[in-house]
Amino acid sequence: MAGQEDPVQREIHQDWANREYIEVITSSIKKIADFLNSFDMSCRSRLATLNEKLTALERRIEYIEARVAYQLEPLCLDLELTDSSWESSGHSADIDQVLTM
Amino acid sequence: MPLVKRNIDPRHLCHTALPRGIKNELECVTNISLANIIRQLSSLSKYAEDIFGELFNEAHSFSFRVNSLQERVDRLSVSVTQLDPKEEELSLQDITMRKAFRSSTIQDQQLFDRKTLPIPLQETYDVCEQPPPLNILTPYRDDGKEGLKFYTNPSYFFDLWKEKMLQDTEDKRKEKRKQKVLQEIQKIEQKNLDRPHEPEKVPRAPHDRRREWQKLAQGPELAEDDANLLHKHIEVANGPASHFETRPQTYVDHMDGSYSLSALPFSQMSELLTRAEERVLVRPHEPPPPPPMHATGDMKPIPTCISSATGLIENRPQSPATGRTPVFVSPAPPPPPPPLPSALSTSSLRASMTSTPPPPVPPPPPPPATALQAPAVPPPPAPLQIAPGVLHPAPPPIAPPLVQPSPPIARAAPVCETVPVHPLPQGEVQGLPPPPPPPPLPPPGIRPSSPVTVAALAHPPSGLHPTPSTAPGPHVPLMPPSPPSQVIPASEPKRHPSTLPVISDARSVLLEAIRKGIQLRKVEEQREQEAKHERIENDVATILSRRIAVEYSDSEDDSEFDEVDWLE
Numbered sequence: 139m140a141g142q143e144d145p146v147q148r149e150i151h152q153d154w155a156n157r158e159y160i161e162v163i164t165s166s167i168k169k170i171a172d173f174l175n176s177f178d179m180s181c182r183s184r185l186a187t188l189n190e191k192l193t194a195l196e197r198r199i200e201y202i203e204a205r206v207a208y209q210l211e212p213l214c215l216d217l218e219l220t221d222s223s224w225e226s227s228g229h230s231a232d233i234d235q236v237l238t239m
Numbered sequence: 240m241p242l243v244k245r246n247i248d249p250r251h252l253c254h255t256a257l258p259r260g261i262k263n264e265l266e267c268v269t270n271i272s273l274a275n276i277i278r279q280l281s282s283l284s285k286y287a288e289d290i291f292g293e294l295f296n297e298a299h300s301f302s303f304r305v306n307s308l309q310e311r312v313d314r315l316s317v318s319v320t321q322l323d324p325k326e327e328e329l330s331l332q333d334i335t336m337r338k339a340f341r342s343s344t345i346q347d348q349q350l351f352d353r354k355t356l357p358i359p360l361q362e363t364y365d366v367c368e369q370p371p372p373l374n375i376l377t378p379y380r381d382d383g384k385e386g387l388k389f390y391t392n393p394s395y396f397f398d399l400w401k402e403k404m405l406q407d408t409e410d411k412r413k414e415k416r417k418q419k420v421l422q423e424i425q426k427i428e429q430k431n432l433d434r435p436h437e438p439e440k441v442p443r444a445p446h447d448r449r450r451e452w453q454k455l456a457q458g459p460e461l462a463e464d465d466a467n468l469l470h471k472h473i474e475v476a477n478g479p480a481s482h483f484e485t486r487p488q489t490y491v492d493h494m495d496g497s498y499s500l501s502a503l504p505f506s507q508m509s510e511l512l513t514r515a516e517e518r519v520l521v522r523p524h525e526p527p528p529p530p531p532m533h534a535t536g537d538m539k540p541i542p543t544c545i546s547s548a549t550g551l552i553e554n555r556p557q558s559p560a561t562g563r564t565p566v567f568v569s570p571a572p573p574p575p576p577p578p579l580p581s582a583l584s585t586s587s588l589r590a591s592m593t594s595t596p597p598p599p600v601p602p603p604p605p606p607p608a609t610a611l612q613a614p615a616v617p618p619p620p621a622p623l624q625i626a627p628g629v630l631h632p633a634p635p636p637i638a639p640p641l642v643q644p645s646p647p648i649a650r651a652a653p654v655c656e657t658v659p660v661h662p663l664p665q666g667e668v669q670g671l672p673p674p675p676p677p678p679p680l681p682p683p684g685i686r687p688s689s690p691v692t693v694a695a696l697a698h699p700p701s702g703l704h705p706t707p708s709t710a711p712g713p714h715v716p717l718m719p720p721s722p723p724s725q726v727i728p729a730s731e732p733k734r735h736p737s738t739l740p741v742i743s744d745a746r747s748v749l750l751e752a753i754r755k756g757i758q759l760r761k762v763e764e765q766r767e768q769e770a771k772h773e774r775i776e777n778d779v780a781t782i783l784s785r786r787i788a789v790e791y792s793d794s795e796d797d798s799e800f801d802e803v804d805w806l807e
Contacts, residue, residue, distance in 0.1 A: 149265055153266075153268075153269065156265075156272075157269070157272075160252065160272045160276065163276050164252065164276065164279075167247075167280065167283060170283060171247065171283060171286070174283075174286065174287050174290055177290070178290045178293075178294065185294070185297050185298060185301065188301055189297075189301065192301060192304050192305065192308065195308055196304070199308060199311050199312065199315065200343065201340065203311065204340055206318050206322065207318075
C-alpha cells in the first residue's frame with residue numbers, strides 16, 4: 139500500500155505544485171489586466187480634463203483674438219459678444235488674465 | 240448592462256475534454272492549463288496594445304492642439320503689446336454695426352454612432368451572427384426602401400427626432416408668417432381707413448397692362464376671377480414687405496386664375512423670379528420622391544423643402560400633378576399642414592426615413608441634372624401644356640405671332656419657363672404696346688430665353704409688325720448657334736435689315752451672357768442645395784439651433800438669415 143501510494147502521492151504532490159504554479163501565473167495575469175484597466179481609466183480622465191482646459195483656452199483665445207484684431211483693424215473684423223459667460227466678466231480683465239497665465 | 244470591452248480569450252484554463260488514452264491525466268491537465276495560460280498572455284498583450292494605442296491617439300491630438308494654442312498665444316501677446324489704448328474708437332455705431340462673434344468650437348455629436356465604435360467592440364460585434372440578408376430583396380421593392388430597414392434600423396430614432404425638429408421649425412415659421420400677414424393686413428386696413436383710395440392707385444398702372452394681356456390670352460373664362468383678384472392684388476401691392484408665398488389664401492386664387500405673378504409690381508416680380516430660380520432647383524428633388532412615396536407621402540420632400548435656402552415652397556403634392564418638369568410653379572398652393580401631422584405615423588416615418596440611406600442626398604443628381612439640362616431633352620409640347628403658373632408680361636408683347644411651338648427653339652430655354660409664353664400670346668396678335676427692352680432683361684433666366692423663343696416663333700408668320708420686328712430682330716443672330724437655324728435664315732430677309740445689325744450685337748452678347756450666367760448660377764445653386772442637404776442631414780447642433788432660432792426670433796428675416804448662417 140505504501141509503495142502504491144508513493145507514485146500516486148508523488149503525482150498528486152506534483153499536481154498540486156503545478157496547480158500552485160499555474161495559480162500564481164494566472165493571478166499575475168489578472169493583476170496585469172487590472173493594472174491596465176485602471177491605467178486606462180485614469181489616463182482617460184486626465185486626458186478629458188486636459189481636453190476641457192484646452193477647449194476653454196481655445197475659446198478664450200478666439201475671443202481675445204477677435205477683440206484685439208478689431209482694435210487694430212476696425213474695418214476688417216466685426217465682433218460682438220454673444221457668449222453670456224463672457225458678458226459677466228469685464229473685458230479688459232480677461233486680456234490681463236490670459237496674458238499673465 | 241455593462242458591455243465587456245475587451246476580453247482575454249481562453250477564459251477557462253482547463254475546461255476542456257481530456258483526450259483519451261492518456262496515462263497521466265494530471266500531467267495532461269497541467270500541460271493544457273499552461274498552454275492556455277500562454278494564449279491568455281497573448282490576448283493580454285493585444286489588450287494592452289489596444290489600450291495604449293487609444294490613449295496615445297488622444298494624447299497626440301492634444302499635442303497638436305496645444306502647439307497651435309501656443310502659437311496663437313505668442314501671436315496674441317505680440318499684437319497686444321502693439322495695442323494702444325488711445326486708439327480705441329468705441330462708438331455706439333461700431334458696436335451695433337459689427338457682425339456677431341461666432342465661435343467655431345465643435346460640439347460633440349452622434350456619440351454612439353456606428354463609426355465611433357471602438358475597435359475591440361467592433362471585433363466583438365463582428366463575431367456575432369449577422370442579421371438575415373433582407374437587403375437582397377431591396378431591388379424588388381417598389382418604394383425604394385432598403386429591405387433590412389424593416390428588420391433593424393439603427394438610425395430610426397435619430398431620423399424620428401430630426402423629422403420632428405424640422406417639422407417644428409417649419410410650423411413655427413409658418414405661425415410667424417401668418418402672424419405677420421395678419422398684422423400687415425391690419426395695417427393695410429388701417430391705411431385704407433385713413434386714406435381709402437390713394438394706395439390703390441399707385442400700383443394699378445403696371446397691373447392693368449399685364450392683366451389685359453392675360454385676359455386676352457386666357458379668354459373670357461377667367462375674366463370673372465378678376466373681381467376677386469383685384470382686391471387681393473391691391474392688398475399684395477400694398478404689403479410690400481411680405482413675400483408672395485406667405486399668403487395662403489391668395490395662393491389658392493392665384494393658382495386657379497393663373498395670374499399668380501402678374502399682379503405684382505415689377506420689383507417684387509424680379510425678386511420672386513430670382514428666388515424662384517433657386518426653388519426650381521429644389522423642386523427637381525421633389526417630383527421623384529412623391530411618386531414613389533405617395534402613400535406615405537410628404538415626409539421625404541419636407542426635408543428637401545425645408546433645407547432649401549428660402550424654405551418657402553410647400554407645393555409638394557402639387558408638383559407631381561402640375562409637372563414632372565421643373566416648371567416655375569412657385570405660387571402653387573402649399574399642401575395644407577394637416578396632411579403632414581397625419582403623415583407623422585410611425586410607419587410613414589419609418590418608410591420615409593428608410594429612404595434616407597447612408598448618402599442622405601435627396602433623389603440624386605441624375606433627375607435634377609437631367610431636368611436642368613432640359614434644353615436637350617424632350618419636346619416642349621408636353622411641358623407647354625402643363626405649366627399653369629407663370630405669366631410674363633414681356634413675352635406677350637414680343638410674341639404676338641406665336642402660333643406653333645417649335646421644339647428646337649424652346650430648347651434654348653434653360654428651363655421650361657418659356658412654356659407659359661405659348662399659351663399666352665396665341666390669343667393676341669396686335670394692338671400691344673411696343674415691348675420695352677428693359678422688361679426682357681431684368682428678370683433673368685426667363686426673359687432672355689423667351690424672347691429667343693418668341694423670335695424664332697415669330698419668324699414663320701409672315702405678317703410682321705414694326706414693333707415686334709425690332710425685338711425679334713436682335714435675337715436672330717442668337718439662333719445660328721442653336722441647331723434649329725433652319726427657320727431663321729429664311730425669315731431674315733423679311734426683317735428690316737437696318738435695325739438688325741446695330742442692336743443685335745449688343746443685345747445678343749448681353750443675352751448670351753445672361754443665359755450662360757443663369758445656367759451657371761443654377762448649377763451652382765443646385766450644388767449648394769445638395770451640399771446643404773448633405774451637411775444638414777446629421778448635424779444635431781444645427782438642427783437644434785435652427786429650431787431655437789425660429790422659436791425665439793421675432794422677425795422673419797432673422798430666422799431666414801440665421802438658417803443661412805448656420806449652414807455656412
